[in-house]
Amino acid sequence: EDQVTQSPEALRLQEGESSSLNCSYTVSGLRGLFWYRQDPGKGPEFLFTLYSAGEEKEKERLKATLTKKESFLHITAPKPEDSATYLCAVQADDYKLSFGAGTTVTVRA
Amino acid sequence: NAGVTQTPKFQVLKTGQSMTLQCAQDMNHEYMSWYRQDPGMGLRLIHYSVGAGITDQGEVPNGYNVSRSTTEDFPLRLLSAAPSQTSVYFCASRWDRGGYGYTFGSGTRLTVV
Numbered sequence: 538e539d540q541v542t543q544s545p546e547a548l549r550l551q552e553g554e555s556s557s558l559n560c561s562y563t564v565s566g567l568r569g570l571f572w573y574r575q576d577p578g579k580g581p582e583f584l585f586t587l588y589s590a591g592e593e594k595e596k597e598r599l600k601a602t603l604t605k606k607e608s609f610l611h612i613t614a615p616k617p618e619d620s621a622t623y624l625c626a627v628q629a630d631d632y633k634l635s636f637g638a639g640t641t642v643t644v645r646a
Numbered sequence: 647n648a649g650v651t652q653t654p655k656f657q658v659l660k661t662g663q664s665m666t667l668q669c670a671q672d673m674n675h676e677y678m679s680w681y682r683q684d685p686g687m688g689l690r691l692i693h694y695s696v697g698a699g700i701t702d703q704g705e706v707p708n709g710y711n712v713s714r715s716t717t718e719d720f721p722l723r724l725l726s727a728a729p730s731q732t733s734v735y736f737c738a739s740r741w742d743r744g745g746y747g748y749t750f751g752s753g754t755r756l757t758v759v
Binding site for chain 1: 650677679681688691694696702704745747750752
């Protein structure tokens with residue numbers, strides 16, 4: 538059974554204080570690992586898809602990396618508008634995504 | 647605007663009532679799916695469809711029914727609502743050209759009393 542564990546559950550940062558979120562996964566045959574951002578009362582918003590170990594992707598202050606067992610989402614010099622819940626999901630077969638419970642990030646000005 | 651549209655945004659049902667949550671996408675995606683999101687848990691797959699006329703069960707299908715008569719629409723039916731179905735429901739479609747990922751709708755918040 539595919540398992541996705543995100544840590545920490547919650548993260549409080551000062552503006553400009555860089556940090557990392559962790560997504561550990563157990564899956565047989567990874568086809569893709571996804572990062573999403575979710576604001577309160579909204580649907581998940583796509584950030585990245587990573588396909589193989591060693592791959593990295595960047596978007597503004599966010600950088601996602603992937604190993605064979607985990608993925609990290611690095612937030613560099615965060616701003617208050619980066620406050621959100623970040624979701625990680627893995628896909629092992631063609632049709633089913635397995636999600637972690639998410640990390641809620643709060644950035645204080 | 648291209649994307650996934652869900653209606654209604656909010657709904658309150660009484661136990662035993664039935665209703666249909668609507669989902670439509672205008673991106674010509676073949677794959678569509680329904681998830682529910684509960685506090686402290688990840689999104690869980692209810693049903694999915696790989697094209698018109700083809701549907702299959704996900705992780706938590708009991709109490710829900712789906713059909714896919716067109717590429718654009720993928721409604722989710724609650725046959726006899728139960729308090730355990732109180733949740734936020736998300737519809738998603740998948741693109742698969744130049745890599746792949748999922749576009750989610752804005753959700754339907756359902757309360758069963």
